[in-house]
Amino acid sequence: MKIGIKLIILFLIVALIPILTLSVIHYQNTEKQIIDQTFQRLNTSAILIESQIQSEIENHLLALDMFSTRVLLRTSLESHNNFENQKDADIMNLIIDDALLPNSNLDAIYITNNENKIVSSTERAVIGKNLIDVTLSEESIDSKKIHLILKHREYHKGPTVHVQLLSQLFSESGEKIGGVVMEFDASDVLLGNKNTGLGKTGEYVLAKKDRNGDALFITPLRFEPDAALKKTMSKDRTDMPIVQALLKNEQTFDNAIDYREKPVFAITRYFEDVDWGLVVKIDRDEALLPIENLRNITYFAIAITVIFAIIASVLFSKPISDSILRIRNAARSISKGNFSEELPSTGSDEIKDLSKDINEMAKELDNQRKSLIKSERMSAIGQTAARIAHDIKNPLTALNLSIELFMKKHKDEFDEKDQKQLKIITQSLFRINRQVNDVLDFVRNKPLTVTENKLNDLIKNSVNIIQKPEGITIDIPRNDFTIKCDSVKMESVFMNLLTNAIQSIGNKGKITINSFEKNNNIVLEFIDSGPGIPEDIMPHIFDPLFTTKFEGTGLGLVSCKNIIEQHKGTISIKNNPTTVTIQIPKS
Known part of the structure; x- marks a missing residue:
């Protein structure tokens, strides 16, 4: 893979990792907030709906209780049971007509004897008929307990859902004398403001158990308006919130299935008095639509980021990749010599x-x-x-x-x-x-034979060996030091330096040798009165075979340098005056 592509990939990784990380974190936080807000909205709706239904039921039960405890109603029914006179029937009709007026949503009242025969009613045409034939109810008024029964009445205002409240009537002596049925229009409870604040797919659903224990919907459904008292849901579908509601499980569901087999957010409630289940729900797709919009915006932002990252990486990486390629080519060229x-x-x-x-x-x-x-x-x-x-x-x-x-x-x-x-x-x-010795000293790199020597003795021996004109004087150092060195090699160095100085001076001149201690080193200076060394020659003075003399080998100073370095020392040369400086460690 080319370096440019690698750099582009690197830039993309560096640019996308923080963006993706922040996007995921923001997405998760936003999703949680939206889910929390959705459940808050559903819970608020559930509380309002539950309160409304409970209030209506309590009001109807109160009306039934107040009506069934009227003394004149019970005495008239008891007398009618005994004598079947019209006067008692007229009194009961007046009483139920009077009860019907204040209750605008009260549709009908039926008074029955112990044989379930209607003896008085707001609908005079049904007097004398059996209660079951008239109300379509299969329930009988056979206990003191109040029953809530739902019926689908076709003949009254079209297909509507009514609530029928049944209660037994007793004489003053406690003997059962009949019963009363009050029928209310339930549209205010079951249909009014059904989907307010629940968006396009949200709704609340009421159901009760039918004879088989299945969930029977008692309200029209938003997407099936004719479902009331017709559509059922098997009690085995425990994955559905309405079945859970009838199982008395009041809880929240973040991924449940509704009657359309669609995933929803849902909250369930249970009405103990009437054995009803309530579900308030909304489709997940609608609730999470802001998340989808955020996801689309995030995808768009990432795409824009990728485009800009690619452009930026190309602009920034090209000079780098070009430089790296030049360096690589140069390295290959160098490797080939x-x-x-x-x-x-x-x-x-x-x-x-x-x-x-x-x-x-x-x-x-x-x-x-x-x-x-x-x-x-x-x-x-x-x-x-x-x-x-x-x-x-x-x-x-x-x-x-x-x-x-x-x-x-x-x-x-x-x-x-x-x-x-x-x-x-x-x-x-x-x-x-001397020339032969220079060659041999240069070639033979023998180990040092180190002994303690007096510096001035080594200098004097060297001076005595060399040949010098009578016009040249050599000053020996006044100071003397004891050094550890190879005496033979060190004398060879001194003789080389003295000979070079004599050749530079000619027949008349002076060579001064100084010695002193500096920074734990013994320093020797050979100073001659010769004309000096040309500056263009100075950099090559210690190069092997480099010489400006006809009789020289070009190995003398090289041998001197090698010997001094064997002693862990240094040697250098400068002009004005010509001075050769040697530094040798004291120990």
């Missing part, structure tokens, strides 16, 4: 720093490669030079000894000219010997 590759210092600060580091790395690798090539060459040259130097060293030593013996044996026989020639031969052999 092209150390001249140089990255431009563009992009962010981090990219600039990385490009700078890679450029420096390439330069360092190039330097190391050159150094390695040079080292390999020097190794080959050194091995060859060591072999040649070794081959020269033996006859050179024999030649030196022979000349020395010859000069001692015939010293009285030489004239001034012969002595001058012999001196030239001796100096030439010394130079050859």
Whole structure:
């Protein structure tokens, strides 16, 4: 996968994770608030509806109780039962007509004897008929208990639901003498303001148990207006709130099924006096519609965010990916040995720093490669030079000894000219010997043989060995220190430095050697009165095989540097005046 695509994906992840997290949290909180608000609304409606129905029932029961306790009504019924005279029937008719007037929703009153025969009624045409035939009720008035019965009366104001309240009548002696039935229009209770405040799908539903124990709807349903006293729901459908209501379970349902088999939010109530169940409900889809709108807005916001994130990631990632690709290509080029590759210092600060580091790395690798090539060459040259130097060293030593013996044996026989020639031969052999030693010192990296030595003794030994013109003076340090060093190698360093100084001065001049202690180091300074070292040569002064002298090997100062570094010290050179500074640890 390309780096640009990876960066785009990274930007998208960084942008979307907080948005998605906040969206989910906001969605969940909003959903909870809406569900809570929905149940609050349903509960408020349930309380109002329950209160209204309970109040109507209590009012009807009160009216029935007040009517059935009238003394004149009971005495007239008792007399009519005994004598069946018209006067008692007329008195009862006047009483029930009088009771009908104040109750606008009271439709009919029936007075029956013990045989369920209607002896008085607001509907005079039914007098003399059996109560069951007239009221369509299958209930008989056979106890003191009040019954609430629902009937579907086709002949009165069309198909309407009526509530019939039944009560027994007793004489003053406590003997049952008949019964009374009061029939009320239940539209105010069951239909009035049915769906107020419940939206497009909300409604309240009342039901009672039929003979089989199933739920019989006693109110018209919002989506089935003709369902009252016709539609039933099996008692086995315990997943439906109306069945739970008739099971006396008053609770809330956040994902129940209604009579349409649709998921709803619902609250149930139970009326103990009449054995009715109440459900107040609303479709989940409608209740959660704000959530759907919020979800759509969230999807739109996420889509916009994704688009902007992609645009932003492309704009921001392209310079980064281009810089990374340039760095990758440069790294590949460097890995193939092209150390001249140089990255431009563009992009962010981090990219600039990385490009700078890679450029420096390439330069360092190039330097190391050159150094390695040079080292390999020097190794080959050194091995060859060591072999040649070794081959020269033996006859050179024999030649030196022979000349020395010859000069001692015939010293009285030489004239001034012969002595001058012999001196030239001796100096030439010394130079050859020195150059051979430079080569051997450079090639042989022998371990140090460290001993305690007096610094001035090492300097004096070196001065006594070298050859110097009579016009050059050498000042030995007044201070003396004891140092731990390899005396042979250290004298070789001093002789090299003194010889270089003499060659720089010529026939007349001065070499001053100072020594002192600084920062737990012994510092030596070799100061000569020569013309100094050209500035363009100074950076290469310690390079192997670098020399400006016809008779030099270019290995003297390199050997000095190696020996001093073996002693954990440092060596440096500066002009005005020409000063070679050596620092060696005191211990």
